[in-house]
Amino acid sequence: MDMPSNVGSADRVIRIAAGAALVGLALAGIIGPWGYIGVVGLATGLFRFCPAYRLFGISTCSSAHR
Template sequence: MKINVGSVDRVLRALVGIALIAWAVTGGPVWAWIGVIPLATALFKFCPAYAILGINTCRK
């Protein structure tokens, strides 16, 4: 897996993921657990959707 998620993108993904998971834990809707996906892509620095679409937000 080649890294394709840049620094700013990672921070935004992590914040959105944590917020959605926190909402799910505190009684939000079940679909809020989808926050696991942006959090995981932030941690692994790889987004499969970006790879398919040819997007790379990393600096070169």
């Protein structure tokens, strides 16, 4: 199954940064295990695909990247 990109550049940077921060804080024991939810942000940012965006018909990508 081909997954077209639906996460744009700015959205991607925010997802990766926030995801990495959450995972880092969880690993350091600062925020607890719920911080591992940052893995979702990392994955959606790295793969440029968000299943929730697809469900709701949202895309932050420019048309050139779809």
